[in-house]
Amino acid sequence: MEHTKKLSIKFINKSGNIIRVALVLERRGYNIKSLNIYPLNDDSGYSEMFLELRGEDAKFDQIKKQLAKLIDIIEVKDAIRAEDVVPVVAYARV
């Protein structure tokens, strides 16, 4: 079974770390449908990436552990809020 999954990954935003995440996903047959990255609004200096993924459901929990194992990943969690994946942007005519 394949369903869309949403992940939130807090990480140290050094060059190369997006590739590390992408390599784990590619190797396990997951496709990235969308990817957004934002710096966190705190003093941590970390960034957060939000991913919409498609791949086999059965592999998902183990893939999260493999992602968490990457040295520069701080936290991996399911992104359950809609705004985690599609940021709310307000447009206003001025």
Add this chain to the structure above:
Amino acid sequence: MSLTTKNGAAILVSCLEQLGVEYVFGYSGGAALPIFDALYDSSIKLILTRHEQGATHMADGYARTTGKAGVVLVTSGPGATNVITGALTAMMDSVPMIILCGQVPTGLLGMDAFQEADVFGLSMPAVKHNYLVKKTNDVPRVIYEAFHIANSGRPGPVLIDLPKDVTSGKYDGDFNGTLEIPGYHVPHQPTTDAVKSLATLLNKARKPVLLVGHGALISKAHKEVLALAEKLNAPVVTTLLAKGAFPETHPLSLGMVGMYGTAYANKAMINCDLVMSIGSRWDDRINGNPKKFCPNAKKLHIDIDPAEIGKIVTPDAYAIGDAKIVLQQLLPLLAPENTSAWVKEVEDFKANHPLTYYKEGGLKAQQVIHAAYTASKGNAIVTTDVGQHQMWAAQFYLNSRPDTWLSSGGAGTMGFGFPAAIGAQIARPNEMVIAVVGDGGFQMTLSELSTAAIHKLPIKILVVDNKYLGMVRQWQELFLDNRYSGVDMVGNPDFVKLAEAYGIKAFHIDKAENVDSVMQQAFAYNEGPCLIHAEVIKEDNVYPMVPAGACLEEMVICAPTEKMAMPEGST
């Protein structure tokens, strides 16, 4: 740390010295010139190899023998790409290694400069972590972080790409030992509940088996494994890499399990009511078909890597932590059932399906390896290459001490055995080291004969020469109607003359009746390396065998009389 008057390379070498590095295995080149220059004044001994791959396997052999990270130093471009195989080998087998690569200056990165390769990108899937250092002042922190990452938790290789302007630039930093790896956590201590859950199931088991993996060796848990096996009165099987974690001469030892494991180890797995993996990842060499694996058994798993829990086998209970600590906490909780009937059943498996081979019909590799076992009194450090000789060595050279069996398991890297033996012999100059290699794999890294000869390392290089890539040939015989394709090693050199060309003593065996006497002579020679060229029969197969992707019940104990179906699993 007074580091203020040095360049990046000098700081790098100072850090290596402070971290206790004794040897660097390397091959020089332009982009690494500053680092080689800094080594000139260092207490660290540089072992100049003949190929970068050889350097990685030497560092690997050093690391597996000592438990300390092996250090590799190469230049940029092809020098760096030549370490990828060795990095993968170390990664797959959880071996600590530091790989230092020269790189073109930062201003030329991405400009297709001479000897530029994006080794940072190329190596990512083959290492535990890697760095591209862009500031000289970052050098000490990166080195300390790299050693910490390589050596801790589930060990692995860490590659550091060092542009030439970074290593030649002036260091004026103030590194105080603080590491910046907030995302890296090692779960040494298991939870109390996890250990209790293991104990609860172990205390109910009447037919337990301990499956000991490389993790038990890495955590130096061999004494705890012995205590556990004896307290539970449980038979012990090991993976290929864990040979020596439990004495193979112990009555409870069933030897290696899996694809070419002993029949009795596999039968014990089929019939047990509980199997506990201690630092093994249930990989496809022991578990071709996870759906049918140990069908009647509770599965318990101890591993320091949380990502291994549930990856292949979903355990009934598990503990995440260092195997030694988990076992130390587990032992006092055990009040096992009487397992003597089960041990008797397993002893019957041993009596009915002993490990054996046909001794008639020419010189057999098994006889040669057994003779090496006898001549070395079973006390040597043994390295192997990959293929039939590797499996025969695993079957017929019994290891009774930890860290005395060095073989490329996960990656299955041909060319590993001989340079790994060099690393092991450098690490353990007073021990006997035997490299059991095939004629195929040996030819991949035999240029290191120079390295062994220069340093007068008394390695016994046992070339098991069947003039075939024997394991592939075996599969083509059994599953592909003898359509031998790409396996004939026609054109092999005269290995005795080859060794002599390097100034290395060499012996030759092609008759069964000469094996013991030649082996005695060769093993008595300790002035430097010696090569024993054993010409064995061309076509012989490794049994028992479990076809790839099959369950252990489908084990083939001796030569089949009917054609077999091509297995579905990974070969």
